[in-house]
Amino acid sequence: MERVERRVQRHVQLLIARGIRVACLVLATLSAPLGAAATGYTTYHFDNARDGWNNDETRLNQTTVRSLQRIGDYALDGEVDAQPLYARGIAYVATENDTLYAIDPRRGVRWQRHFGTAVSDRYVGNCRATAPVIGISGTPVIDSSRNTLYLVAFTVSDGSAAYTLHAVNAANGKEVRSVDISPYVRDTRAHRQRAGLLLSHGSIYVAFGGFCDHQAATTYGRVLAFDATTLAPRGAFVTTASPLCSGFHYGTIWGLGFAPAADSAGNVFLSTGNGCIDYNRLPNGGYSDAVLRLTPDLRLRDTHASLFAPCTAVDDNRHDQEVGSAGVLLAPDTQFAIAGGKNGVTYVLNRENLGGFRSHCPDRAVSEAETSWGLWGGPASWHSGNVTYVALAGTGPDGLRVYALAETGELKLRSETRERLFNGGQSAIVTSDPAATPRSLLLWTLTRPTTGTVYLRAYDALDVRRRLLSVAAGSWGNPYGYAGNSPTVADGYVFVATDKVLTVWTCRAQRRKS
Numbered sequence: 063m064e065r066v067e068r069r070v071q072r073h074v075q076l077l078i079a080r081g082i083r084v085a086c087l088v089l090a091t092l093s094a095p096l097g098a099a100a101t102g103y104t105t106y107h108f109d110n111a112r113d114g115w116n117n118d119e120t121r122l123n124q125t126t127v128r129s130l131q132r133i134g135d136y137a138l139d140g141e142v143d144a145q146p147l148y149a150r151g152i153a154y155v156a157t158e159n160d161t162l163y164a165i166d167p168r169r170g171v172r173w174q175r176h177f178g179t180a181v182s183d184r185y186v187g188n189c190r191a192t193a194p195v196i197g198i199s200g201t202p203v204i205d206s207s208r209n210t211l212y213l214v215a216f217t218v219s220d221g222s223a224a225y226t227l228h229a230v231n232a233a234n235g236k237e238v239r240s241v242d243i244s245p246y247v248r249d250t251r252a253h254r255q256r257a258g259l260l261l262s263h264g265s266i267y268v269a270f271g272g273f274c275d276h277q278a279a280t281t282y283g284r285v286l287a288f289d290a291t292t293l294a295p296r297g298a299f300v301t302t303a304s305p306l307c308s309g310f311h312y313g314t315i316w317g318l319g320f321a322p323a324a325d326s327a328g329n330v331f332l333s334t335g336n337g338c339i340d341y342n343r344l345p346n347g348g349y350s351d352a353v354l355r356l357t358p359d360l361r362l363r364d365t366h367a368s369l370f371a372p373c374t375a376v377d378d379n380r381h382d383q384e385v386g387s388a389g390v391l392l393a394p395d396t397q398f399a400i401a402g403g404k405n406g407v408t409y410v411l412n413r414e415n416l417g418g419f420r421s422h423c424p425d426r427a428v429s430e431a432e433t434s435w436g437l438w439g440g441p442a443s444w445h446s447g448n449v450t451y452v453a454l455a456g457t458g459p460d461g462l463r464v465y466a467l468a469e470t471g472e473l474k475l476r477s478e479t480r481e482r483l484f485n486g487g488q489s490a491i492v493t494s495d496p497a498a499t500p501r502s503l504l505l506w507t508l509t510r511p512t513t514g515t516v517y518l519r520a521y522d523a524l525d526v527r528r529r530l531l532s533v534a535a536g537s538w539g540n541p542y543g544y545a546g547n548s549p550t551v552a553d554g555y556v557f558v559a560t561d562k563v564l565t566v567w568t569c570r571a572q573r574r575k576s
Contacts, residue, residue, distance in 0.1 A: 103148040103552040104204035106258030106321035107440070107491060111392040114442035114548070119493035121554030123502045126569040127520050127530050130556065134566040136165050140180070141192060141540060142559035143319055144201040145258070146550040147211075149232060153550070153566070154204070155559050160197035160215050164235060167555050167566045175235040177228065178217030185223055186251055189274035190542035201258035201321060201547075203266070205290060209233055212266050212290070214243070214255045223250045227268065227293055241293040243268065243286060252281040257389075258321025263328035263358050264290050265297075271316030271335065283313040283334050283350075283386075285322065287360055297360035304340035304348040312337025313350035313386075318486060318546040320389025320440040323399075325413065328358035333401050335386030336379045341365055341419045351375045351384040353401045353409075353416060366418035370401075370411050373425035378405050385409075387486075389440040393450055398428065398471055400443065400452055404436040408454055410471045428471035434458035439489030439546060442505070443467070446498040446524065451476070453505055453523070455488035462488065462507065462526050477525045485510040485544040492523055493551045500524055506551055508535065508558060510544040516560050518549055518567075533567075536560030 107114040140159030147154040152172060153165045160180045164172045180197035183190050192199065202213035211232045216225055225247055229238040247253050253270045260267035265287045272281040283301035288294065301313035314335040315322070322332040333353045340348030344365050352371040354362060362368050378384060385403035392399055392413065399416070402408030409427040411417060417426030435458025442453045450467040461479035468474060488507040495502040503523035508516055518535035522528035535558040538545045550557040556567040 101552045102206055103550050104206055105147070105261065106145055106201040107548065110260065110262055110324040111394060112321060112323045112389055112440065113391055113394050113444065114491035115394065115444040116491070116493045116552060117444070117496055117498060119551060120495050122493060122504060122551060122569060123495070124504065124522060124530060125501070127504060129569045130531060130533065130567045131570045132565065132567050134167060134170070136170055136564045136566070138163060138559070138562045138564060140195065140197065141561050143192065143199050143547055145319070145547045146557040146559050146564065147202060147204055148550060148552045148555070148557065149204050149206060153557050153564065154202065154211060154232070155564050156198035156202055156213055158192050158195055158197045158199065160217055162198070162213060162230070162235065163564070164232070165564060173235045175230065177215040177226070179219065181216050181218045181223045185218065186273040187276045189276060190540070191274060192543055193540050196254070199254065199256045199319070201319060203259040203261045204232055205261055210238055212259055212261065214259065214268055216255065225250060225255055227266065227288060229293065239293050241288070246286050246295065246298060247284070249280045252277045254316070256316045256319055258319060260322045260324055260330065261290060262324035262330070265358065266290050267322055267330060269315035269322055269332060271314035272312065275312065278310045278312060280311070281314065282311045283315045283337070285315060285330070285332065285356070285360060299356055299360040299362070301334050301349045302338045303346040304338060304343050306340045307338035307348045310338050313348065315386065317386060317389040318439040318489070320489070323390050323392050325392060330356040330358065330360065331390040331392065331399055333385045333388065333390050333403065336382050336384040339376060339379060341369065341371060351379050351386065353385060353390055353399070353411060355413070355416060367415045369418055370409065370416035370427065371419040372405065372407065372409070373420050373423040374405065375419065376421070388437040391441050391443055393443045393452065393467055394445055396450055396467065398467065400441050402433050402437045402441070402454070406433050406436050406456070408433045408437060408441065410467070410473060429473055431465060431473040434460035434463065434483065434487065438486030442490040442492050444492045444494065444498065444503070444523065446494070446500060446503060451523070453490045453492070455483060455490050455507060457483055457485065457487045462490070462521070464523070464526050477527055479526050479529070485512060486546065489546070489548045491548050491551065504530070506549050508545065508547070508549055510546065511538050512544050513538055513541050516545050516558065518556065518558055536563050536565050
């Protein structure tokens with residue numbers, strides 16, 4: 063095998079000498095063992111840390127990204143709010159019309175399955191953030207060991223809406239098992255399943271938010287746990303169960319689709335939206351506008367080490383400026399969690415001791431950084447050399463920012479784009495080779511129009527002033543809700559799902575101009 067690899071290397075050097083840009087597949091041969099399995103992207107933002115970092119991308123780098131070729135536009139039956147997934151050479155895309163597609167990136171739809179009639183937005187009080195129907199919103203999750211995909215479908219029958227957790231065979235779409243989880247949600251008119259699903263330690267976690275904050279008296283934030291094999295319930299947590307919250311609840315879990323995170327011990331990290339605040343009560347408090355660390359069976363151990371709320375939480379809550387507009391990221395190879403939301407501040411927290419709540423500032427965050435006017439969706443994080451980096455892309459004039467995360471937890475600005483970002487900013491992802499060599503590091507984003515063209519962009523992840531790619535990537539047709547998902551990059555492919563289309567790119571060999 064070593065002789066074969068040396069021959070390939072010599073051949074590539076000859077191509078370069080002749081002025082030919084090397085193709086993705088040849089580059090992959092140099093950087094990965096022959097016969098290596100295709101990269102999987104089986105959960106929201108790549109892993110349970112939600113860092114968005116695929117560090118096994120050997121085909122796309124800062125050279126080959128310039129030769130991206132659009133190889134497919136595959137029709138879908140609805141708006142897509144979930145991030146596409148990828149496993150065993152197949153992309154999986156779920157639509158708001160309650161359809162799951164399995165798509166071969168070069169050959170088209172392998173199979174599709176429709177789970178029922180999607181729910182009209184009028185059923186939930188004409189909340190048109192998703193229109194005209196609401197179906198599969200949260201990003202599914204794939205258990206590769208069982209080749210099983212889990213999703214939650216919102217369907218209507220005889221005028222009554224229900225949430226159903228499905229486990230399907232990823233090879234053919236056939237039902238393995240399903241369960242109606244509506245009884246655990248209670249009011250389906252008030253609760254939306256928007257956050258991505260989490261698979262951790264044998265449980266599937268499903269989190270719920272609300273529909274446009276219409277129904278404060280009946281809307282709670284909640285997360286449910288189900289056995290991944292039997293789908294039997296394993297636990298539940300309600301964010302605003304305090305007696306003081308009577309008539310006003312919220313504390314929803316949404317994060318523009320960002321999924322709850324989990325550490326190696328199975329602890330679940332999430333952030334909550336605005337609503338009733340009662341941080342002193344345990345259990346059954348009012349944990350709105352907070353970052354929470356729950357045990358695997360969904361218990362909050364205390365309101366100091368397992369909870370963080372900004373010192374400005376009460377005032378932020380009055381002005382709809384909660385941290386729950388973005389999710390929680392566990393920075394790789396550190397003890398830190400990163401969280402931030404609408405108030406324009408991103409917090410670095412100690413995972414083992416989140417810091418609790420102080421009614422006077424400063425709060426007990428390890429450090430803080432300004433997000434450009436607020437963050438919807440969440441950050442990304444990776445490391446290269448001995449440095450851990452964090453990317454933030456909030457709404458506002460300062461655009462995309464990259465920070466170095468010091469061992470002390472301080473965020474130090476390294477580069478920024480100075481591009482004005484609208485409509486919630488962007489939820490970035492990162493790719494690199496396994497060694498995270500500088501030339502392999504790419505930061506990927508999607509723009510978020512209310513209507514019109516969505517653009518796929520790629521940057522040098524260590525210096526985002528260097529934009530390497532900007533291409534049209536589908537369109538968005540709903541003026542009441544902007545495109546909030548992220549691109550998916552794996553195995554040399556780039557997948558972007560927008561309104562009724564999945565677009566796929568890969569790179570190609572190309573002669574240099576003489």
